[in-house]
Every structure is written in structure tokens, then in C-alpha cells.
Amino acid sequence: MDLFTAEPELLPIPIEDGELYFMQQLPLPVDNAEVMQRLLDETAWKAETIFLFGREVAQPRLSAWYGAARYTYSGRTFEPLPFTPLQLEIKRAVEAASGRRFNSLLLNYYRNEQDSMGFHSDDEPELGPQPAIASVSFGDTRTFILKHKKQAKTVKLDLTDGSFLLMAGMLQHCWRHGINKERKPRGARINLTFRLI
Numbered sequence: 001m002d003l004f005t006a007e008p009e010l011l012p013i014p015i016e017d018g019e020l021y022f023m024q025q026l027p028l029p030v031d032n033a034e035v036m037q038r039l040l041d042e043t044a045w046k047a048e049t050i051f052l053f054g055r056e057v058a059q060p061r062l063s064a065w066y067g068a069a070r071y072t073y074s075g076r077t078f079e080p081l082p083f084t085p086l087q088l089e090i091k092r093a094v095e096a097a098s099g100r101r102f103n104s105l106l107l108n109y110y111r112n113e114q115d116s117m118g119f120h121s122d123d124e125p126e127l128g129p130q131p132a133i134a135s136v137s138f139g140d141t142r143t144f145i146l147k148h149k150k151q152a153k154t155v156k157l158d159l160t161d162g163s164f165l166l167m168a169g170m171l172q173h174c175w176r177h178g179i180n181k182e183r184k185p186r187g188a189r190i191n192l193t194f195r196l197i
């Protein structure tokens with residue numbers, strides 16, 4: 001490979017007790033704005049509910065499951081829809097960039113700065129002991145926050161339009177992650193997490 005045709009690379013982000021890799025722009029056959037618009041239009045978005053202190057409340061974001069395998073998340077089982085052609089293109093791109101395989105996809109749509117995701121680990125037993133999770137973002141930037149489970153350590157990453165973050169190794173075991181609400185106005189953001197069940 002020469003200097004002028006260098007492939008974009010998935011680069012390690014130094015972190016203890018886990019593995020993180022980042023790529024500023026996942027190489028895709030369509031531009032980010034078109035991917036964003038098609039994901040907004042083609043996804044079967046749902047406002048899932050959770051139980052909070054015995055009351056049923058809507059999650060502060062919309063979401064949808066796609067892929068081959070039934071999945072349990074926050075104590076509930078979801079029946080996935082079949083992958084769309086665009087999702088398969090993105091899956092091919094993350095598999096090529098990471099050298100890993102995925103068969104399942106959770107999409108989250110953060111409509112504005114009020115939408116968020118609580119701190120959690122993607123450590124369901126069906127993902128195996130050291131799951132690789134491929135996270136691709138489109139639209140407005142939001143801050144992805146990691147908090148160590150045993151130490152007072154926090155890592156913050158800005159997940160920008162078209163970026164690709166790979167979580168692997170002991171990361172889900174040792175850290176929680178989430179997306180906080182923000183005070184500053186934010187536009188729409190879609191995040192895709194590919195998993196292997």
C-alpha cells in the first residue's frame with residue numbers, strides 16, 4: 001500500500017480493562033446524509049417502554065431491532081425484523097473494517113438533546129464473555145461516556161457523523177456506557193450497534 005491510497009484505519013484508543021477502536025469515517029458507498037435520511041425513513045421506529053418504580057414510561061429515544069436472532073435486552077425479548085439492503089451495506093463495511101462478524105442490530109434514534117441512553121453494559125449472556133460491539137453514528141454529534149465499574153474513571157468520546165467505534169475484550173465486563181441528555185440544542189442522531197448472538 002502506498003501513501004496516496006492508504007485505507008482508512010480502525011485505530012486503537014488506549015483504555016484499561018477493555019478494548020476500544022475508532023475510525024472517524026466508516027467507508028460507505030453512499031454519503032452520510034443519504035444514509036441518515038434513509039435510516040429515518042426506512043426504520044420501523046418504536047417508542048419502547050420500560051418499568052420505572054412500578055410505572056410504565058416511554059424510553060427517551062426511539063429504537064428498532066433487526067437481524068437473525070431473537071434478543072433479550074433489559075429483561076424483555078424482542079422479535080427482530082429482517083435486515084434492509086442499506087443495513088446490510090453498513091454491516092459489510094463494519095465487518096470489513098473490523099475483521100469481525102455480526103448478525104444482529106439495534107438502532108437508536110435520539111430526536112434531540114432531550115433523548116438519552118442510561119448507563120449500561122451490553123453483557124447479555126447470548127453475546128458471549130467478551131463481546132465485540134460495532135457502533136456506527138449518523139447525524140448530530142453526541143458524547144459517548146464510559147464509566148469504570150470499580151474505579152472512579154470516566155472516558156468521554158464525541159461520536160460524530162459517519163464515525164465507527166468498536167468495543168471489545170473486557171470492556172462490557174469492566175465498564176458501563178451511556179449518552180446523557182444535553183442542555184445545548186442537538187439535532188437528530190441515529191446510532192447503530194451491530195452484535196453477534
Ligand SMILES: O=C(O)CCC(=O)C(=O)O
Pocket residue numbers: 106108117122135144159177178179191193
Ligand atoms: O447511542 C450510542 O452511541 C450508544 C448506544 C448503545 O449503547 C447501545 O445501543 O447499546
Ligand SMILES: [Fe+2]
Pocket residue numbers: 120121122177
Ligand atoms: Fe450499549
